[in-house]
Amino acid sequence: MDAEELAARWRERLESWAIPPEILAAAPVDPWGYPVSRFTSRTDRALAEPDDGPTMTRVRQALPEGGTLLDVGSGPGASSLPLRERIGHLYAVDSSPEMLDELSARADKLGVRTTAIAGRWPDVAGEVPEVDVSVAAHVVYNVPDLAPFLFALDSRTRRRVVLELPHRHPMSWLAPLWQHFHGVDRPVRPVAEDCVALAAALGFAVRVEEREAPLERFSSLEELAASACHRICLDPARADEVARTAQEMGMWPMPRDRWVTIWWE
Template identity: 75%
Template sequence: MLISMDAEELATRWRERLDSWAIPAEIMAKAPVDPWGHHPARFATRTDRALAEPDDGPTATHLIEALDEGATLLDVGAGTGAASLPLHDRFSMLYAVDTSAAMLDELTLRADKLGVPLTTIEGRWPDVAEQVPVADVVVCAHVIYNVPDLADFLRALNAHARRRVVIELPHRHPMSWMAPLWQHFHNVDRPVRPVAEDCVALAAALGYPVRVEEREAPLDRFNSLEDLADSVCQRACLDPARSAEVGATALELGMWPLPRERWTTIWWD
């Protein structure tokens, strides 16, 4: 009973902290484009790089440990397959879940070229969980900060894994780095929480024997100052025409080059 109460409280705190990241309505109303949108082409480029230069970090390591011959892999929030496709010679079937049909199309193109048996399920986890087979191993990479109802999300991951669940997420919210620019352009302070430890605490409170490893991200967030400025214009609801101004401001604030993120891997059997 105590574990259940603790988990409920932690889940509520996670939801409240994530809700605090909502963009103020008056700023959102002026957004030229969706500030929360993602571009499949950018994700596909990252997947292609991951395929060309497979990562040997803790997420891949702990997936490989559990993927013996004939194993099946479920990738939740798969995107274009950056977390799963580089391990294509380690599993016999990939199940990929994502809310974006465009992302799944990019994943399918790459899976076909690699000869990877693939089943895609379009929809939000855990809403579509009943449509998804149980797999030997489940991976969920860089999705958690999009999940308000984290307890149900984690329970569904666990219920679909025969052997192991592996989760990768940034140590801090992936938009945290923009806090000085939000303050500069909008006079808005961005939240600090949730952080990866909040996810770890909730998973442990749910009764999972969690293990944790952290490392520096293997890739820079942006290839150029121009890329950074374009991203800020989208995420901070600024006119794209202000990109040069944003870049200059980032330089003035000492934000370029950006330090690499810290990534956290959480796993349990």
């Protein structure tokens, strides 16, 4: 398949993850929202315990001392601030001003010169100069129009583009609970290989590395149940029921995800 067809399939497959309207209308809270605290805790752990996995390694290898780094979908900076000793200037892009505030506060304490840009990539690509290295970690499953996203990253990057994503859609773990509580079958695609195929079809000399995720998804069954209620549009009061169901279905303890690093020069 050519790049146009692969891009269309990526979009169609992402769109198939839409929650049925009648279930979404009855949701107590936005099931797609994330608490900022989950991201800040991950960033603080990454700063305290630097990760030597393939994503950070490939960014570090290509980033010169005092170099410029672009972090797209930055959150509070888990994929960029751990490289504080090499960064001359960090350009952080995120659609959440609150996430950028958290990143900026940490960057100030670490002495990292930072420009924070609120908006979606590639809509705000024109506000970013050419950089040495760009990274986009755990972002692409939120990007329906993936080809322009990747092209914009490549056009702004002199040395290396690095992506990180789970092997499967990050909500895949909920499929048994969706079926149990709502009778809804969730999609299987897209997966990381679909992103790799599209990037290669666009002409990028992609390289791929995979590993077990360095972090557990949840620290307890109670945390899993609370997250599941949020994601599958159930009243939080049903958390104990969800916990029992997850345990009966063999969902606890959860195996770790597989994370995929994609990069090109």
